Ligand code: B12
């Protein structure tokens with residue numbers, strides 16, 4: 495059995511630093527297979543080559559695994575300063591100077607552009623998509639000196655029962671909880687929808703694969719017992735899955751009475767009020783909503799399969815139950831025109847007592863409908879490198895005018911955020927004042943608690 499040194503290379507701290515769950519899950523499955531593991535978090539180590547070198551020398555690994563979560567920050571206005579692969583390239587170079595074992599890449603960022611990233615970063619092997627079984631297979635082949643592909647992409651997805659349990663490190667839990675107030679956990683993988691820009695179905699597959707509720711509860715109980723965790727983010731692509739696994743989990747959470755509050759990504763459509771009430775009883779603290787567009791035309795352009803009126807109803811239902819919601823809305827996507835920008839901004843006014851984060855342009859990722867559309871419309875050439883971010887902007891919209899209109903419409907509102915960097919600045923202030931958690935929820939005051947406070951103070 496091998497000695498494997500795992501590195502989380504993620505240095506992104508927006509909207510807050512997130513626990514390296516991918517690395518933890520890989521560590522869990524390698525340990526279960528009998529390997530010896532050391533987990534090293536580059537952000538927690540303060541990006542110190544000295545610490546890295548010391549730990550690598552002490553551990554003397556046979557293999558090094560590097561988890562790449564983000565390529566960039568997907569914000570057209572600040573992505574140049576937030577491109578993370580140079581850092582990973584330096585990290586890999588440094589590891590090479592110290593150890594001679596093969597270096598294996600994995601993680602969602604890596605999986606989006608595996609060939610190019612492997613080449614750019616200068617590693618030896620890569621694992622695309624979920625990694626629990628594939629990394630064990632790769633290491634087994636390498637240990638036995640059997641031939642193996644440089645990039646492992648077997649597409650037989652694991653069932654929920656086979657997902658790795660995260661192997662958490664005390665030091666890292668303490669760091670992330672003190673920085674962000676949040677732990678994280680995945681309860682299911684997969685998304686059956688087909689939103690034009692979204693890479694999640696490619697990363698996790700289209701079929702919903704849920705972990706048994708008891709397995710999720712057992713991980714949560716451990717978090718509460720061992721780390722006194724009070725808030726968790728469920729990292730599922732879409733929490734409110736159409737098969738209803740989320741409701742089974744909610745029932746179990748109610749039954750167990752865990753002292754936990756949680757947030758997740760929701761699709762703003764098709765949720766019944768009685769189910770929302772159940773979720774609230776189960777500890778639902780806030781929802782991040784994949785609303786994505788604010789007119790029926792642009793929703794259709796993104797293939798969202800719901801109309802804006804449903805979003806308004808969904809929002810009203812959450813207001814009634816006093817569940818804070820944040821809508822993420824991208825301007826400039828397929829079908830956007832100067833008129834839809836204006837209509838969309840008017841529609842956003844119908845969303846009361848919630849936060850709206852607006853974005854300008856959409857990061858084009860491979861394997862998406864948006865990629866094909868961008869090629870068709872001549873915005874990009876087929877086979878263009880997407881390593882450095884390229885953004886889709888509808889050819890029928892003037893970008894500067896659109897950005898100005900959004901700024902104008904959001905002016906004076908603390909619960910309307912554009913450009914995204916403004917949100918970061920706001921979060922930083924709240925953080926300095928000692929707030930922890932998703933933070934945007936503090937920007938909402940429900941009518942029963944206070945008169946509407948949604949203007950800048
Ligand atoms: C949940 C989520 C969030 C939540 C996280 C909440 C939290 N507290 O954890 C929030 C909303 C905060 C968020 C924020 C951001 N996110 Co996000 N997020 C996700 C999401 C949906 C799931 C990530 C996750 O935790 N999965 C669960 C773990 C267990 O899976 P995993 O990490 O993929 O690990 C598996 C495999 O990748 C592999 N693996 C992982 N590491 C390794 C290592 C080795 C060696 C091997 C072999 C395998 C391997 O095996 C693991 C187990 O199967 C993904 C999309 C997706 N569906 O994957 C985007 C995603 C990771 N996010 C992305 C981005 C860009 C961001 C932000 C930069 C956006 C922003 N500007 O705010 C920030 C960065 C946050 C940060 N500080 O790093 C991108 C990254 C790609 C890119 N374009 O760069 C993704 C892929 C979405 C996308 N747009 O395509 N995110």
Ligand code: SF4
Nearest residue numbers: 685687689692694731
């Ligand atoms: S945006 Fe949400 S619902 Fe649409 S494909 Fe992506 S994860 Fe699924």
